[in-house]
Each structure stands twice: as C-alpha cells, then as structure tokens.
Amino acid sequence: MTRGVQTAYVIVILALLAAPIVVVAGVSLNAQQSLRFPPPELSLRWYAALFSAEDWMVPLRNSLVIAASSAVLAVAVALPLALHVWARDTWVSRALYTLGVAPFMLPPVISALGFLVFWVSAGLYGQITATIVSHAVFLVTLPLVTISLGLAGIDRTLVEAARTMGATRGQILRTVILPLILPYMISGYAFAFVLSLNEYIIAYMVAGFTVETLPIKIFNSLRYGYTPIMGVVSVLFIALAVLIFGLIGKFGNLPRLLGAERMQD
Amino acid sequence: MTELSLDGLTKRFGSLTAVDDVTLNIADGSFVCLLGPSGCGKTTLLRLLAGLEAPSAGRVLVAGRDITDTPTHRRDFGMVFQSLALFPHLTVWQNIAYPLRIRGRPRAECRARAGELLDLVQLPDVAERLIHQLSGGQRQRVAIARGLAIDPQVFLLDEPLSALDANLREHMQVELRQLQQRLGVTTVVVTHDQKEALTMADTVIVMNEGRVQQVGTPMQVYRDPANAFVAGFIGTSNLMDCTLNGDRSVEVSGLRVDLAPDDRVRADPGPAVLSVRPEDVRVGAADEGLPARVTFIRDLGESVQFVLERDGQTITALFAPGARPAAQLGDSVGVTFAPGGRVVLPA
C-alpha cells in the first residue's frame, strides 16, 4: 500500500546517497594500486599505508588542529552573541545575529576571497592562524544556531525564580543558563568541528600552498591520478562524521536540534 | 442502519497495549461518549474507528460490514479533531466543502451545501472568512459543520470542546446534542470530562488502561457503577473496604449494615468494597452508625460539604443547605448510609 511506496521512496533516496560511499569504501580495500569495484582482491594495506605516509600525516595533523581550535573560537564567539540576542531584542542584536548567520548562507567562495585579501593585507597570508580564524568566522553560524535553539527552550520564569531566590546575573548565568545550554554548545562545537575538517576552499585560498589540510591534499592528489589511499581517507572522514552525529543523535534530541518542534520524546 | 460494532479490537504500541480486546456495539443513531482518564486508550480507540491507526487484532464493522481494512478516506465518516484541524489556507466555506470537492461535486453545489451547513451551526455570515479571523467558538462550529458535510455514516469527535472556556463549553454541549438528535447520525465523542459525557450521551463507555470498564446510560454508570474504578471516576464516591455476608449484609469496620432491596450488590460474598455517594451519607448522633469526627465543613452555596474522619479514613458527605446537620467542627458523630445509595463492588 501507500505506506510501502513511501518507505520504498525513502530507501531509494538513501541508497542513492550511500552508493558513492559504498563504492569508495570498496575501492579502499583493493589489494592493488587500482580503483576496481568490486575489488578483485581484498586487503587493508592502504589503511596501513596512510598512517605510515608522512605526506598524509602532516595534512591530517593540520586538519585536526584547525578543526579543534576553530570550533573552540566559533563557540566562544557564538555563546555571548546568542546570549545577547536571547536577552534583548533590539536592532543591534538582530543585526549581529544576521552577521553571524551570513557567512554560512553565502557561497563560501565569496568569504574565501574576502579572507584572502584580508590576510594578505594583514601580512598573515599562508599562516595556520589565518586558516583557524577564517574557519572560526565561517563556522560561527553553527554554534550560534544550536545555542540559540537551546536558549529558546529555556523557560524565562526559571530566570525570574532564580532572581527571587537572590541569585545575581552572573550566578544565574553560571548556575541556570549555562548548564541548560551545555548540550547545545557541545553539538554546536561538533557541527563546526566536522565542517571545518571537510572545508576546502577557504583553507585553500587562505593558506593552501603552505598549510595543507586533508581535503587540499586529496584534491592535489586527484591531479596525479587516483589511488586507493584517497578512498581510505574518505572512509575515515565518513566514519568520523557518522560517529559524531550519531553520538549527538544518541545523547541529544537531533530532530529538535534541526528545528522540529512537534517532537514526542 | 449504521450500527457500529467492535470485535476484539486491540492496539499495541511496542510493549504498551493502548486498547485491549474491546468488544461492543454502538446502536444506530446513538450518541456515545468514550470517557476515561488521560492515557486510558480512548483516543486510540477513536483513531482505530477512523482508520487512522491499524488495529493489532480485532475487527470494526459498520452495519455488519467489515471495514477493518478499508482505508480512512473510503470510510465516509465525519470527524472533528482535538486541534480542529481546520485548513488555514482555505476560507470557511472551502473548508466545509473540502470533502465534497474531493468527491468531485460541482462548485455551485458545494457552495450551497456549505451555506446550509453554516445555517445549521448558526454561523450564516462567515463563509468567506479565513480560519484565523474566527473566534474559538466559531471555529468549533465550522469544524462540526465540516464533519457533517457529507452526511457521514458515523460522526467522530476527539475532545471537541476542550479548547473552549467553561460557559461556551456548556452551551456547545447542549447544541451539539440537539444537532445530533435532529440529524440522527451515529456519534462517538471522546472526552475526559465526566460532566460533559453525562450531559450529552445516550450511552457512556468508561475506559481505563485500555479496557472497557462499563457501558451504560449516564444514570446507570452514576448510580450503579460496575466496579470501584467507575465509582471513583464518575462523580465522587466514598469507597470503604468491607466484607459481604451471604445474607445481603456487609460489615464495615465492625459495623453491620443490612442492605435494602434497592441497594446493588455486584460482588460475591467475601472481601468487597462499599461505595456510597456523598449525598447518601447521613450524619447523626455519636451512638448510631460508624463513629467519626467532623474535620472540615465547607459551604458551597448550593450545598454543604462535611469531611469526616475515622481511623485515618475520610468520608465526604454532601447536604442541601436546608438539611444541614447540627454538628459542628470537631464534634463526634455517627455516620450511616441511606438505603438505596449503597453499592457493593468487587474488591
């Protein structure tokens, strides 16, 4: 019946989304240096090769450092911004919120070029700091949106109740608001982390020739021919994304985080 | 004839059984209220009738025809949802005419029928308005009109009046009942409000934990509850542990009470529960009946409520203002129960 048609539709779409990933995973298991699917012989040698290849380990380290620190910066900027917008509804707060959401809404090439000319002017072009700060600005939208969602779920009478019990503004922030939005800060961090890890064009334009990240490394390697090691990196990226979003889904309320209000637990 | 029959109807959600083996008949043209506390399965039962949920077991029959596998849109039922579910993108008359348009009736006919229905629910002048321009009571009437648009075989209503304030609600209860009597459509209403059920229904079905507890007229379920749950849920009852003897007498805390011919016994001899309505409690001198103490007196205007305590158990009594006993707060009194007002229920 119709229920069956609906399920079939969802499964077909999901299968189409999964198909390239399945092929890449299969390719990464090739024993030879070829991209055959299904692989004629299975082997994990390219997984071992990745971790012993210095030319892949440096970009890996770069990517992790950039993702971890730019996500911290993004949350550090998003938190006061979200709090300010939540606490007062003025044109200033609305303008700031728009400014925080804008980087992510625009085609990233625009921001990338803006960052490029900025860092050239500031004399930091090609430094890892430039990549970190640029990513932090670009990705501030994600923790801003998740933290704002968390704040929107706080009953304002909780704040009033804390005040009647003698808590100061700082104490209310520490003892009531922050504990309630902590899960949203963590998911905002995770979103920013994963997206920074995968980001290409900003990292490329700002410091592509000196600070190689994994996506840059993959793209550069694509030009010299495909090897199964790219499949290995792709598989690791997918696994990491599934792990992180899976954890958010397990311990948090993912539907609500993505904007569904009508959600029974 | 659109007699509605449920045969062993069961709905499980995982390990939870929301509706548990319900078998009943709803007579043609009757007005039935499904009554019970929240989570008792009454809304699920209604959704099973509507075909919005598929039963885990059992059948639904209309006029003897099995419709268990008939999809919702081919059942030709009318329904009013708790949220009313009026379409915000359509005008009032377009909402009412929606089921007719779906059936391919010409626009002019739909328009005319919508006008008739608006007259029927006494809202003649709002046909062109949008839903958000209506008051709560007006929306209610539009939803009812829409549910009746196709002269449904069966009319289902899920807590239809819950969004209204108390006055309007009582008014709509009477109106809905009159409308149903005029049209003679078999009607099933879900409500958690016992007063609403007793006001409107021919037949009240009391549910708890997915099972039907009692089916009867409002008077039956009030005067002659089938078990302690019904006695406690419909109105207020004083429920006391007792022992039923073989000779139509009970013992309550050592006091022997002979039952009158019109007292009802629904239990077998042995441990049982004695149920007495507050208006059937009598308060007299300390040496007759159960010894108790007056712990609270409340004047409700139309009646006076006494709360009495004995052995840590409270008994509530209700008197007309003229029949108020002389006892004062803190007095020791004796409590007896009026013959005919005593019901012995299974423990």
Add this chain to the structure above:
Amino acid sequence: MSAAKDAPTPRWLAALPAAWLGIFFLIPFAIMLSVSVAHRVPGGFFEPGFELDSYRRFVSAFFGQILLTSILFSAAAAVICVALAFPFTVILARMGGRAQTVVLVMLLAVLSLSEVIIGFALSTLLSKTAGVGNLLTRLGILETSRAFTPSLFALLTGMCYLALPYAVLVLYPPVSRLDPELTEAARMMGATPLTAFRTVTVPLLRAPILGALILVFVFTLGIYLLPQVLGQPQHWTLSVHITDQAIFQSNLPFAAAMAVLLLLVSLAMVGLTLILGRGGKA
C-alpha cells in the same frame, strides 16, 4: 527598574562578538570591495585606485555566459533537489523518533562531507572500472563498460548529491511543524494520501518550498570543485572562475569584482526568502 536592566546578560557582552565579526568578517568584505575597484598591475598584484575596469570586463560576452551557465546549473539543481527532497521530508517527518534520528545522522554525514571527497566518490562511481559502468555491463545494458564522467550529467548529479541533504534539512523544520491532524482530517473527508498531499500539504507549505528553492539555489552557486572534477571546462561556474582568477591568473581585482557580483545575486535571493517568509506568516 527598566526592562534592559532586568535582562539576564550585561550589555557589554555584545562587544566581543561585535568586534570579532567586525574585524574578521566586515573588514574583509570592505577590503574585497576596494580591491574590486583597484587597478591591476599585470604580472604583479594591484595598486589602490578607483576604476570599474574589472566590472566592465565581466560584462563581456564570455563572462556573461559564465554567469548564465552558473545560474542555469544552480536553478536546475535546485528544482531537482527540492522536487526530490520535499516528499522525502514529508515522509521523514512522520517516521518514528528513532528512525528519524538515524536518517538525519546519515543526511548530516553526507552534507558535511567535503566536496573533494564527494567529487572523488562520484567520479569513481561513474568511472569505467568501478560502479555504474560495471553494473550496467553486468546487467547486459552496456556491451562494454564506459565512463560517465566528465560530463554535464555527472556534474548535475554531483550538484544534486551535494544539495539534496541540504534541501531536506532546510525543509525539515516547517514540514515537521505541520500539524499531522490537518492531513488526517483530509483523509477523514475522503482524500487519498496523494490528494491530501496535493490539496493540503503542498499549499500549506508553499512559502517554505519557495524559500528552500532559493536557499538551495544559493547553496549550489557556491559549488566550485565539482565542475573541475566532474565537468568539462565549459561547465566551469562563476565560483571556479573566481578561484582561478585569484590564484592562477593573479588578477585579484577581477576576482573580487566577480565575488561582489555573486554576493549581490546571493543577497538578493536571500532577501527574497526573508520577504517570502514574512509573507507566509501574515
């Protein structure tokens, strides 16, 4: 006491994010704007000035063609994606909580994947030795396996692949907030599931659907790697040319001018969704 004083956060709290975004987001844009009107020094960088040469160059037939190509590709991808994503989202929003979470995790994982990886994965899938070619040969549809990339088909497939999870996530909030009783009511009144979808779900969500079309359009305008991996040079979009001018042709003023134009197009589109969103609420 004034309301502002009662606010749970102090006023100065805004200073940090304001300064941060001002320095690292607004100033770069200001510099980019000034670079776009600067004078290009061939073979070197640029010197400050005010001239519209770079903008004038863009109006030439070649780059006008590129803008048109970009817009056409993005529009096609946006329409395909939203058409596929809308029913998907409606079904998704009615699934049980756990199933929804699993699907959302999958969508997020695909959405977050680097364009590089998606490009690599799709070009592998569409290549001669792995995936579709092999499958079709094995099924006897093709005599010998062939590659489906690079081609316009591969590029559009890639753009849709990238944008589909985005389209679903943009549609997800309004779709999941739609009261399920509205479609149930339509069913009660005799509408088949398809009729209920057509007469209730779609009209009620017209504004979010239009909004999603525009947002997906802007999103696909930003795609810059897939045209290089899956397309041929004539399929290069504006985003690709901006990068190309900035990095390989060392013509920053021209790249900046193109970026400013792209920004204007995007802002106009995003502004349009805001207006649509407001219209939908009234």
